Amino acid sequence: MTSVSKMYVNKSFPSSFPWSVKDQTVLQICSFPVTSVSSEQNLVKNECLVFAQMPKRISVSTHYHETGMGEKGDLQRNVLDSSHLISIGLDEDEFVGTSLIDMYAKCGDMDSAVVLFNQMPRLDVASCNCLISGYASCGLFDEAFSFFMKFDSFGNKPNPYTYSTMLSICGTLSVIEEGKQLHAQVVKMQHLSETAVSNVLLTMYSKCGAMEEAESLFNRLPQRNLISWTAIINGLYKHEDFEKAMMLFCLMRENGIEPNEYTFTIALACCRSVKNLDNGRLLHALVIKRGMALGEFVGTAIIDMYSELGQMDDAEKHFKGMGTLASKVSWNALTKGLVHNEKAHDALDAFSEMVRKDTACDEFTFSIILKACASLPSFTSCQQIHARVVKANFDTNMHVGSSLIEAYTKCGSVEDAERVFSQISVPDVISWNSVIKAYSQNSNPRRAISLFRGMIDKGFRPTGSTFLAVLSAYSHSGKIQDGQEIFQSMVREFGILPEEAHYSCMVDLLGRSGQLEKALDFINNLPIKPTASIWTPLLAACRCHNNLQMAEFVAKHILALDQNAATVYVTLSNMYAEARQLVDAENQRKLMKLKEVTKEPGCSWIEVKNKIHKFFSLDRTHPESAKIYNKLNQVMIQIKDNASANANPLYPEEDSCLYHSEKLAVCFGLISLPAGKPVRVFKNLRVCTDCHMFMKFASMITERVIVLSDNYRFHHFNKGCCSCRDYW
């Protein structure tokens, strides 16, 4: 019960509580005069009543009133004092007693509920049902089952209410065998005509993944109401059968059943999932007409629908329209939309606004906002949010934990990532994947592999993503044999079907180590048609190992699949230039212009300078952006002045700055890496000793952590392998 006390003090509700009370209502209830609070015990009991549902409160008080023990104006005060109820013997009233049992059960105090239950002079079905549903809402499912088994011993037969609760438990636990047995009993007892029972049967089957059963039951039902339709539509939605769900939604309306908020919420989610903006707008219009558009659930579903379909303006407009009706879920949906639509800074702003407005943050909030930190990436924001996470006791949550790991990984801080991992109370596969990826992407493939072993030892079943991280680790550590073995075992031992990304990882593994022919063989023998992203690592390998002939061959394949593959033109042009085939090199450049291929960002002197400027003026999270900008500017000028030795053989005049701006672009990549875009500069990065030193220097003056991305070859600091030779 102390938890209820705490809850009361903090005025916030744990989401696990089985009913929802709006904050205003709570405040309203809490403001009732509580005069008889003397002992801790009373306080706790009073809280129980405060937190009980309104209707029940009224019904208890009504009984109280009807016995003539209180004046109408005094009702609230009386009802707040349950010990008083007991002292006047009302707890022996069958109905009041049952209400009290139910109240304690719903408050999570099963001990008190059981005590009261045992004190009841006469036990009817309802009291038993209250106890069962109490067990269910407290997650004590075994207790609920064993109580159900000895139902007879209390002289009662299970009624439709009992079956509803039991079936609901089966759905939650996803135990279909027990569910089917109960179904049989329900049929035998002729309770199927109770729509509440048949509805929970529908839900049970769909939660157990048995959609055929659910659908055929639905078709056979003698009576269907709105809830039956909603249950089946939701089942289809949850099983990603969106088209059918929408079809039933329409059918329902044709059958003259008017959807309510629940149904509209699911329908909107369906439109989002099938990316049908027209239907989404149609539904939006329908809910406006019915005055439901600003409701908590429907409103949030609308925000989510628009933001998922890239209509952030509509989403934000709707969010503003919701005003104070926006719940934390609405905030989360909006923030998620901003992050997904590459507006990470706006997302951070929204988050600050949310905090400023005192909206409670939950684990979803943190998960989402950490994604924004990761996409910038901004180490300072990361740390700030992390502090809030710890303060709000979410650092043990696996979702938040994994998000933190991802964010720290993007900021290059593996140490922080692993520290976060050790804090997660119950890590799951995805948490493991994240921490393995952290090491595999940040230059410690050995640690990644040992973590992978640890994960298997602990009995976790690796997923496709796990193998992606592990394969990449093997590729970077040059362990071809091990990599090939793990790829085999992924298929044979773990039965995971390799996807495109796995194949390109394998090509990278072989090609990177110089086994170009083997890599080509591998591609030619794939069970699927090779895609551009499977060919591309081979091109990078050709560049690295100076095989112009194969590069030309690979380039053809890539261009046939993706005409706009800028990397093909750039790589070929550079390779030709080095082979002193200047005409060919120039042709590649012309081709690129002709096809209007968008050049990769971060290339020329001006571009880099502008980008750095833009980044630092945007990154409001960095306390010393101006100072750093100036320092960087000085370095750039210095380099420009000293850089005549390494001219581009193709364009000796534009040369030195281009050459060194490439280095700066590299640095810039690790200084800022704005969402999605200049990461390319950084991808396929091969770093020579010079550049490595430069990167260290840049990271020092900017006081930022070095981010080593995907293809960073930390152990190959030979000049010949470096990206700084690519003159874009």
Next chain:
DNA sequence: CTAGGGTTAG
């Protein structure tokens, strides 16, 4: 007095 359907995350 007791039962049935909804939105957001790694």
